[in-house]
Amino acid sequence: PQVPAVDLQIQQRMSKVKHKVAVISGKGGVGKSFVSSNLAMALAAQGKSVGLVDVDFHGPSAPKMLGVRGQALVADENGIVPVQGPFGVKVVSIDFLLPKDDTPVVWRGAIKHTAIKQFLGDVNWGELDYLIVDMPPGTGDEALSVAQLVPNITGFVVVTIPSEVSTLAVRRSITFARTVNVKILGVIENMSYFMCPTDGSTHYIFGENKGRRMAEEMGVQLLGQIPIDPEISAANDVGEPFFSKHPTSSTSKVFLSIAEGL
Numbered sequence: 001p002q003v004p005a006v007d008l009q010i011q012q013r014m015s016k017v018k019h020k021v022a023v024i025s026g027k028g029g030v031g032k033s034f035v036s037s038n039l040a041m042a043l044a045a046q047g048k049s050v051g052l053v054d055v056d057f058h059g060p061s062a063p064k065m066l067g068v069r070g071q072a073l074v075a076d077e078n079g080i081v082p083v084q085g086p087f088g089v090k091v092v093s094i095d096f097l098l099p100k101d102d103t104p105v106v107w108r109g110a111i112k113h114t115a116i117k118q119f120l121g122d123v124n125w126g127e128l129d130y131l132i133v134d135m136p137p138g139t140g141d142e143a144l145s146v147a148q149l150v151p152n153i154t155g156f157v158v159v160t161i162p163s164e165v166s167t168l169a170v171r172r173s174i175t176f177a178r179t180v181n182v183k184i185l186g187v188i189e190n191m192s193y194f195m196c197p198t199d200g201s202t203h204y205i206f207g208e209n210k211g212r213r214m215a216e217e218m219g220v221q222l223l224g225q226i227p228i229d230p231e232i233s234a235a236n237d238v239g240e241p242f243f244s245k246h247p248t249s250s251t252s253k254v255f256l257s258i259a260e261g262l
């Protein structure tokens with residue numbers, strides 16, 4: 001059978017990438033981009049060569065969380081050159097191609113499919129230990145495209161907060177992953193708890209250990225728990241990469257331990 005040239009190109013590019021890990025979530029706003037970006041930095045800090053491809057076209061926030069917003073993608077004879085992020089993480093995002101902050105991406109599934117093809121096949125990723133795919137929330141077009149287009153995808157990492165609405169949506173994502181035959185590498189529970197800076201008491205804002213329980217019930221591993229922390233949202237808001245700004249924080253240690261096991 002005839003294989004389209006672009007798919008051959010994806011095959012070629014992706015054959016040089018050892019692990020392809022897509023970070024998914026049931027819902028938006030649970031910290032998927034924060035987790036993708038900081039996991040990428042943690043892997044790179046451990047000496048791995050890492051790329052991050054942002055296919056969250058409608059809400060591309062990984063560049064800001066990696067501190068590389070406002071940079072531009074260029075191309076040379078070997079393809080599109082990724083932007084260099086902290087620890088040498090190679091970053092590609094639609095955000096680098098949008099003219100203004102308030103430019104929306106109004107695309108149907110077919111166009112997003114084509115864009116994902118280009119991000120995988122036209123970018124000169126080179127040899128990578130890990131390619132982290134920051135997915136949009138949910139189980140829509142992009143998730144299907146990634147499952148279909150990435151050859152030998154290593155698996156999905158699922159981000160949730162411990163609320164019922166988020167864990168319910170994650171159950172759907174896990175079932176989706178099983179439907180498309182992609183392995184679930186595990187669940188990361190974000191915003192697990194808040195530790196009061198004045199008296200050190202722990203508060204379970206969205207409920208205690210609901211992510212852990214959901215993971216157990218669905219038969220998937222809980223990879224780590226990350227607190228709700230004003231330092232995290234502050235770093236993300238100003239576009240400073242949290243992991244490199246607070247390398248010895250307990251949260252960065254959680255990312256390092258997840259990265260080690262990946």
Ligand code: ADP
Pocket residue numbers: 025027028029030031032033034035061137190191226227228229230232233234236237
């Ligand atoms: P998603 O990619 O799931 O839509 P984001 O990564 O964009 O979510 O995070 C949503 C918002 O929550 C951002 O403003 C981010 O800075 C903030 N955030 C994420 N994780 C935490 C956390 N653990 N503590 C505090 N704020 C967080």
